[in-house]
Amino acid sequence: MKHIIDLKNVSFRYDTTVDEYQIDSVSFHVKQGEWLSIVGHNGSGKSTIVRLIDGLLEPESGEIVIDGIPLTRETVWENRSKIGIVFQNPDNQFVGATVEDDVAFGLENQGIPREEMLQRVEKAVEQVGMSAFKDREPSRLSGGQKQRVAIAGIIALRPQIIILDEATSMLDPEGREELMKVVRTLQSQFQLTVISITHDLAEIALSDRTLVFKKGRLESSMTPRELFSRDDLNQIGLDKPFSKQLQETLSEIFPLKQDYLTESELLDQLWEFL
Template sequence: MTLNSIDVKHLTFKYTDQQDYNTLDDLSFHVKQGEWLSIIGHNGSGKSTTVRLIDGLLAAESGQIFVEGELLTEENVWNIRQKIGMVFQNPDNQFVGATVEDDVAFGLENKGIPLEEMKARVKEALKLVGMSAFANREPSRLSGGQKQRVAIAGAIAMRPNIIILDEATSMLDPEGRIELIQTIKEIRDKYNMTVISITHDLDEVALSDRVLVMKKEKLSQVQHQENSLLEEKNY
């Protein structure tokens, strides 16, 4: 029996400035190990809130989140995050290194990865996202699309079990976006990573195994790519 990477059960969440409605209301779904799941929906439908709850950046009003079978709690949130690589839409919020190379290496250093292995991972990750020539460049001098590539390289280098992309390719041109998404798919296949992607890009959606369609605060539909059928929320 294949283990689910993510199980979300009856999740409800409301921001403190909201009085009349929940951002998420009784949301339930799962993500299989090694699966690519795209989450789509209008702005304000709760897509980014959902993945921030999964990563422990927000705490739910009620409900449960299981990551690889382990219930996410306040006590184990830091351990859970070791399994997840999260890439945000605005990469400036993630840069900490003086150079591109330093930035990609930062998480590996904190994890205590041996130096030679760390160098190899950084080199591989930058090559995969097409940023090898910028290894010694200051992140602040990069374009928006280049910054997104570096942020994705940082996540790839960590080789997490789960990678979450929150509109992480939105600043790339169409050709670059397709190229990078293909690269992430190859990495997913190589390391059996689970990918959760929030996107408005149809090419990115086309590469996923399933699509969750969110409407307002609820999960509206689940599309299985292999048969293009839309199923109702019973999931």
């Protein structure tokens, strides 16, 4: 499977007069259609790296390649058209008086013909389950509904890559679960590449691979299962999954496997003993 994103020895600092780099010689790739989670403490470089990928920041050194095209000042707009970002607070992204107007905004900026624009808007709103709300004001929607509208605005533009920048952090558990179902369905339907900056364990569990950042450096790349098996999750800003906490408690009674187990796997092992 081809690489949709390649970073090679990328470094960046906000203040070039000091020696502290926010991103320090980072290299990694993202495969087309992959779901990649990026985790780490606040200040570890997570948000900075996605802003470099989107061309909102320019690296001091190194190379970023998007879909085979090096990211430069000349290609930044072409590359940015392949990427959609959903931020933590969707209110900061709304510009339209209604859901329909808001989803259409990006298409109008791209000069999409009106008939095609109307079709794309209707389809995008339908795909995120918001057709019944297309005439509503975005500000009157719930947090989960607002994020769905934000995603619809991006889907209408038909990007190859979606970046979720702490997109579920302001939602309740039900809202997070609903939003992740929408993203997973869209990813499967359109072979989207998803990059998720998150502390949410359920969101991480959906990903194919996880990058761990520490102090501007890429500390490791691993599967969610490998990540959840680590003993130092608190040192990278993550809680222990509930099933792991329960597994550790029950291990005092039952000879359970020591590797990370999902809730269903833990239940299967307990059934064997009972």
